[in-house]
Amino acid sequence: MDETRSEAARQALFCEQVLAKSGSNVLLETLREAKSVAAWEHFPPGDVFDPETGAQWYYHSHPPQEGQAEHGHFHCFVRPEGAKGPIHHIVAVGVDAYGKLVRLFSVNQWVVGDDWLEAEATIALLPRFNLHFARPSYLVNRWLSAVLALYADEVRTLIRERDRVLAAHQSPNGAPARDDRALEVTSELGVDLRQMAAGLGV
Template sequence: MDEAKAQAARQALFCEQVLAKSASNVLLETLREAKSVAAWEHFPAGDVFDPETGAQWYYHSHPPQDGQAEHGHFHCFVQPDGPKGPIHHLVAIGVDAYGQLIRLFTVNQWVVGDEWLDAEGTIALLPRFDPHFARPSYLVNRWLAAVIALYADDIAGLIRERDRVLAAHTSPDGKPAREDRAQEMTSELAVDLRRTAEGLGV
């Protein structure tokens, strides 16, 4: 298992190194064709979807706030039955303005409007997030897949915590927990790719 994680860490770092040679990073590469960057807007337009694996993702940012390190995040999904089947949110991957990984987190169902799947069913889909697609950048696609593979155990923990948080949540107005706009983020973990790689001997 550690060797698989080490290989994922190597791949993520390799993608960053190749992009850095061109004075780029995963964020700049994702936004390369954007004429402007507005909060909440999906990049790339229409999202990325690999029909062979069912992997799907988009990037967006929130309005800037003082003291906030995160520029935006990649929302990662899997459509296990193809483009006409249900879509399930796995995790969001937050990066800073330099494209550096800073956190992983899960969100309530209303945030992304996906088809609800319980924790164990969602966790089983993590290996399916493996986009081999040129758009908008093969390196960004491989970086995202590597990050999810590297932190799969942590993401599984976040997804289980998501379900625990929602099961314990009571809305003041009686709304179902998964529809309550007061409950947005359900779990999060600060991460440092280089520190994780060093811990694996990479």
């Protein structure tokens, strides 16, 4: 297991190093073809989808807020039955304005409007988030895949916590928990890629 995580850490760092040598980073590379960047707008338009694995993602930024380190986040999904089939949110990956990984988190269903799956069924899809796809950037696709592989244990914990939080949530107006706009982030974890890699001896 540690060797799998070590290899994922090496892949993620390699992608960052190659981008840095080109004067870029994960965020700049993701937004490279954007003429302007509006908060909540999906990048790239139409999302990224790997038809072989069913992995899908998009990035969007937040409105600027004082003291907020996170620039925006990648929403990561899997479509196990292909592009026309159901879509299931796995996790969101937050980065700062320099493309540095800062947190992983899960969201309520209304946030992404995905097809709901209970925790264990969602967790079973996690290994399928593995993109070997050139557009918009092979390095960003590999970096995201490596981050989810590196933090697979943590992502599983976040997904289970999502379900616990939703099961315990009482909406003041009696609305179903998964529709309650007052509940957006259901679980989160601050992360440091280099610290994790160093702990694995990478």
